[in-house]
Amino acid sequence: MFDAAIPPASARERIAARGGRVTRTRLVVLELLQCSEHPLSHDEIGDALAAAGVAHDRVTLYRTLDWLVEQGLARRIAGGERAWRFEAVRDAAHRHAHFHCDRCGQVVCLEGLEPAPATGLPSGFHVDRAELVLHGSCAACGLGSEAGRVR
Amino acid sequence: MFDAAIPPASARERIAARGGRVTRTRLVVLELLQCSEHPLSHDEIGDALAAAGVAHDRVTLYRTLDWLVEQGLARRIAGGERAWRFEAVRDAAHRHAHFHCDRCGQVVCLEGLEPAPATGLPSGFHVDRAELVLHGSCAACGLGSEAGRVR
């Protein structure tokens, strides 16, 4: 679960600094996101909480994730499926694209790839942010048969 | 509903050419997509069918849209919300980006903006297609208050 790539860099302070109460769920979820290399779905996070022995309610987790996003501590990513994925915000200024494997559903961050700036859009339109998602097959899934394809 | 921009360019033949049966629903839905300037949601299409006096079932509409996508006559777009949007495929080779208004939820096609080709992604990864969605506020919604913001 905790991919142990990046050290948990005080999630506790980051939560408290926003004026939020440091609850077990917020703490564990934020640490989990900070340590994960991939954006995680609500479900994956729920499973990790269960595995870590942290009791929780589905709704509480939704609200926890909403709160982290509101506070700028996490980001919501659209993925190719119907569920959101979440990742910790490491650098608020730096955005990156994502790759969605249409075979296994895995989403990976493309740190090197920044969505190109908008050009030539109709006047009166104002762009806040760009979301770039590449679709295809990941290294693990290869180019093999179409079987098992995710919608 | 029918924005009357592009003439209905025989939807009937396009359907028959794929070996599909020309049913009232397929015909009206494809014509609707071909005439619309914006990608439409399932709901919007359903409303248009009702307005046109075409009886239909929710499930039939889902299946009709799936069929049109399978046949390459329509494309499914992720939008920023949880429901797919659909647009007629005019030129299979030409892809374009979309703009999603976070205020009103409207999606508009950015014909001039093609997602940049993928570079520097991990080896073993294969890209089928790129989806680029710009988020912000449209001309109609302006830059005003945050009130009424769509998630």
Added chain:
DNA sequence: GCACCAAATGCTACAATGTTGCAAGACGAC
């Protein structure tokens, strides 16, 4: 025009994902 049959539809039930309202519990200031 008519019979036939695979393809398409309508219906019901279900699955997945997310939201709302409200009472009970817990964080943390004092």
Added chain:
DNA sequence: GTCGTCTTGCAACATTGTAGCATTTGGTGC
């Protein structure tokens, strides 16, 4: 330790999409 407010848990609901199956219908051959 008390207390007020923020957070949680629970139940009910909303939205979006699927699956199974009996019925209807478009198109083909006559």
